[in-house]
Amino acid sequence: MKKTLVSLSMLALLGAVSGYANAEVRADVAPTQGNTVKGSVTFTPEANGVKVVANISGLTPGAHGFHIHERGDCSAPDATSAGGHFNPTQQPHGKTDDNAHHVGDLPPLEADAAGNATLSVVVQGVALSGDNTIVGRGLIVHAAPDDFTTQPTGNAGGRVACGVVSDK
Numbered sequence: 375m376k377k378t379l380v381s382l383s384m385l386a387l388l389g390a391v392s393g394y395a396n397a398e399v400r401a402d403v404a405p406t407q408g409n410t411v412k413g414s415v416t417f418t419p420e421a422n423g424v425k426v427v428a429n430i431s432g433l434t435p436g437a438h439g440f441h442i443h444e445r446g447d448c449s450a451p452d453a454t455s456a457g458g459h460f461n462p463t464q465q466p467h468g469k470t471d472d473n474a475h476h477v478g479d480l481p482p483l484e485a486d487a488a489g490n491a492t493l494s495v496v497v498q499g500v501a502l503s504g505d506n507t508i509v510g511r512g513l514i515v516h517a518a519p520d521d522f523t524t525q526p527t528g529n530a531g532g533r534v535a536c537g538v539v540s541d542k
């Protein structure tokens with residue numbers, strides 16, 4: 375644990391030295407009603423984008439839509455309180471690496487046969503501070519795959535886990 379704290383301080387220091395306003399931010403996601411999906415997600419600034427690392431359990435095997443939603447409000451039993459996909463640039467829903475997509479559109483989670491998913495990917499356009507920050511927004515794991523085509527949701531089904539992105 376001590377080692378982790380030291381590493382985090384080093385990251386913060388590196389971020390400050392290289393001009394990034396923020397170090398890592400994170401979200402712990404918890405199951406919505408009737409589900410068992412939970413885990414943690416970190417967002418860390420890097421030179422070429424923001425690195426997203428997710429460790430999620432309790433999923434059905436296969437792909438699951440994974441997005442930042444506009445409100446950090448998981449109070450509804452089905453997490454609809456988190457609103458739609460975070461979309462400060464008024465784009466259509468789409469793949470993270472395409473030009474047109476919501477800022478909140480993340481690559482899918484891929485769960486193994488045991489229901490565990492890990493993701494480690496660098497994405498563009500996600501701000502960890504400033505007007506369009508993801509801090510305070512919702513993070514949602516969906517029951518179904520994101521088709522990256524259906525507007526504006528990707529037809530990813532229900533919300534099986536929800537969390538709030540925090541810089542604390």
Ligand SMILES: [Cu+2]
Pocket residue numbers: 439440441442443459514516530
């Ligand atoms: Cu979503």
Ligand SMILES: [Zn+2]
Pocket residue numbers: 441459466467468475476478479526527528
């Ligand atoms: Zn979207």
